Amino acid sequence: MRKTALPAVVLALGALLGACDGETVSFADARALADGTTSAIDGKAAKFATDVTAGAMRSKSQGQARVARAGTALTMTTDFLGEPLELRLIDKVVFAKVPESAREDVPGGKPWVKVSADGADPFSQVAGGSIDQLAKQNDPGRALDQIRRAGTLVESGHAELDGVSAEHYRLDLDVAALGGDLPAGLSAEAVGELGGKLGKLPMELWLDGAHQPLRVVLDLAPVLAASGVPDSAQARITTRYTDWGTQAEIQAPPPDQIGEIPAG
Incomplete structure (x- = not known):
């Protein structure tokens, strides 16, 4: 019995480990990831909270977004x-x-x-x-459009995020391919002044089981490095999305409440 039990256990463990190692994600490239996620959230609303950090500086935002292909x-x-x-x-x-x-x-x-x-x-x-x-x-729709146009999938897998099983994707955004639609307040002039030193920006994206974003992280450390800031400096934008499918009444302010500051 002992001679046959051990090989059986080894085979069983091997099968389990093989299943974990072979666990696949839903999207094999950046374009498929952007297209599939865009379809999953089209017409839906969610709550979001964003942290922006740059060295010792930090800013926070929170709100609701209603996503649509025509514009969020x-x-x-x-x-x-x-x-x-x-x-x-x-x-x-x-x-x-x-x-x-x-x-x-x-x-x-x-x-x-x-x-x-x-x-x-x-x-x-x-x-x-x-x-x-x-x-x-x-706007998650804008981030997905940037992935579609300028993203390269670097790594993918499964992870637990805040107690939820998620698909985790690591990507690189090619700054040159983004054209004028640059993230994080970057302008084409600012990028031009860096003399080609800024090539790619790392991005991470976590999706829930319905392919809805749970978290998006854009790493801005390459911007600081290209500007001559020490390598130890950190900068990133982290946006967390929750409550997909929530009801969100989002409208422009009433016209009679909108003023116009005269040009200086």
């Missing part, structure tokens, strides 16, 4: 500029709720303004690019 709508609050700031992204337009201390600069003291990276008004010129990126970087 989201509402969020962030601690940008040292005090809470409310933003809404509707039909690719970013609205910012002006802090009460600055409403005297808005005709009629209206609480909302449109913000754009290339706006001529003083508010947009000072913070328009940063605010535009703050809103859009929380």
Whole structure:
């Protein structure tokens, strides 16, 4: 009995280990990953929380996003500029709720303004690019589009994330292939000034069993390294998504609440 029992146990363990080693993920390349995940979340809403770290600096945001192929709508609050700031992204337009201390600069003291990276008004010129990126970087649809156009799948597997079984993907984003749609507030001019030193940005993506994002991490350390910051410096954007399928009423501010700051 002893002579036959040991080989049987070894075979059984080998079968179990083989099943774990051979466990496959749903997507074999970056494009399939982006397309499959986009289909899984189209028309759905989720809550999100984002941490942005750069060395000792840290910023937090939270809100809700409703994803659609035509464009994501989201509402969020962030601690940008040292005090809470409310933003809404509707039909690719970013609205910012002006802090009460600055409403005297808005005709009629209206609480909302449109913000754009290339706006001529003083508010947009000072913070328009940063605010535009703050809103859009929380859009999972945009991240998936960047993966589709510029991503290369480096590694994939299974992992437990906050007690949930997840598929884990590691990717590289080719900065040159992103064109003008650069993440994390980067501009084409800034990338150009780095003289080609910035090649790829690492990204990680975790999906639940329905192929919905649970977490997206964009590693910005290569940006710091290309800028001459010591290798030990860390910078990343981490966005966590929860409650996929939640109800989210996300609308633009009422027209009579939107002011227009005169161009400076």
